[in-house]
Amino acid sequence: xxxxxxxxxxxxxxxxxxxxxxxxMQRRQDGIRAHMxxxxxxxALFTSYHNINYYADxxxxxxxxxxxxxxxHDKATxxxxxxxxxxxxxxxxxxxxTYTDWQKDNYFHAIRQIAGSAKRIGIxxxxxxxxxxxxxxxxxxxxxxxxxxxxxxxxxMVKSAEEIAHIAEMARIADLGGAACLEAAAVGxxxxxxxxxxxxxMVREIARTWPHAELLDSWTWFQSGINTDGAxxxxxxxxxxxxxxxxxxxxxxxxxYYVALERTL
Numbered sequence: 001x002x003x004x005x006x007x008x009x010x011x012x013x014x015x016x017x018x019x020x021x022x023x024x025m026q027r028r029q030d031g032i033r034a035h036m037x038x039x040x041x042x043x044a045l046f047t048s049y050h051n052i053n054y055y056a057d058x059x060x061x062x063x064x065x066x067x068x069x070x071x072x073h074d075k076a077t078x079x080x081x082x083x084x085x086x087x088x089x090x091x092x093x094x095x096x097x098t099y100t101d102w103q104k105d106n107y108f109h110a111i112r113q114i115a116g117s118a119k120r121i122g123i124x125x126x127x128x129x130x131x132x133x134x135x136x137x138x139x140x141x142x143x144x145x146x147x148x149x150x151x152x153x154x155x156x157m158v159k160s161a162e163e164i165a166h167i168a169e170m171a172r173i174a175d176l177g178g179a180a181c182l183e184a185a186a187v188g189x190x191x192x193x194x195x196x197x198x199x200x201x202m203v204r205e206i207a208r209t210w211p212h213a214e215l216l217d218s219w220t221w222f223q224s225g226i227n228t229d230g231a232x233x234x235x236x237x238x239x240x241x242x243x244x245x246x247x248x249x250x251x252x253x254x255x256x257y258y259v260a261l262e263r264t265l
Contacts, residue, residue: 012086017212018093019057019255024162025093028055028155029076035151036073042118043072044148045111048127051149052078053256054156058092059214060084066107066132070114079110091214108139115140122148167259169209170252174261177202177250181222185246185265190237191227194248195220202252213254221249228264 018025032055036044046052046069053059058078060067068079076094082101089096097114099106115121123136125147136145159167180201184194198220207215224240227233228247240246246265251258 013090016090019166019210019213020162022093024160025055025057027160029071029094031155032071032148032152033073035148035155036071036122039122039146039151040120041122041146041148042120043070043115044122044152045070045115046124046148046152047132048124049256050156051124051127051152055152056092056094057255058088059216059256060088065101068107068111070111072115072118075114077114079107079114105139108135112139118143120144120146122146124149124152126150163257166254166257170254170257170259171261173202173205173209173252174250174259176205177220177252178248178261178263181220181248181250182265185222185240187242188239190239191222191224191235192237194240195222195235198222198248198250202250206252206254210254217253217258219251219253221247221251223247 032044036042046055047067049059052067052069055071056069056076056078058069060080061084063083065081065083067081070077070079078088078092078094078096080088080096080098082098084098088098097110099110119142121140121143123133123145126149128136133145177198180198181194184197199218202218202220203215206213206218220235221232222235223233224238224246225244227236227238228245248261248263248265250261
């Protein structure tokens with residue numbers, strides 16, 4: 001039955017304090033709707049981390065399941081797996097519908113419920129796999145799929161005043177991470193201990209600055225000696241030696257936005 005396939009978690013707690021104002025989020029959704037109207041697109045199905053985060057303020061954890069954000073000309077609805085409970089609803093700017101895993105096509109059933117009679121749906125050509133595209137075409141016969149990725153990207157490129165203020169705060173926190181690297185770096189100290197000290201300093205400041213934010217994915221790369229020969233070499237337990245070249249890379253992450261402080265010492 002339908003109630004076994006879909007669930008709504010409206011009322012499960014309260015909406016979280018958002019990253020950006022309602023007017024900022026509405027501006028973003030209105031921007032993509034303006035493109036949709038011009039391109040004759042009835043609804044847009046976003047599937048990527050970046051677009052769902054940008055247009056709904058929800059950063060999903062995939063864990064082998066499918067997620068989405070469907071924006072039509074009237075509403076915006078995130079689509080999430082039941083394992084996440086009410087968290088997607090609490091974090092989404094707009095509505096949310098969750099699907100169960102009892103039947104493998106439930107994700108598409110959820111899309112169908114909110115897409116209605118849409119005949120032309122925008123999808124992200126640079127994110128949708130060949131397999132997913134084939135499934136969409138099979139599940140929605142007669143629907144035309146148009147690329148929405150490039151127009152959505154162009155809208156994301158121009159940063160608003162709220163975004164600039166958000167990024168500036170994150171740059172300040174990246175500087176704190178860099179200072180923590182310098183504080184911890186010493187001959188005989190392992191790379192991972194320096195990185196852990198830096199990351200902890202950034203996470204604590206993020207929690208202080210944004211007390212209602214989710215805390216995830218901030219990290220530090222710290223390399224020494226021969227490990228500095230690649231920009232993205234993972235942190236190891238190698239101990240710093242006298243005369244080593246050192247490389248620090250601090251990446252605070254807040255609500256899907258990140259900045260990078262990168263220095264050679």
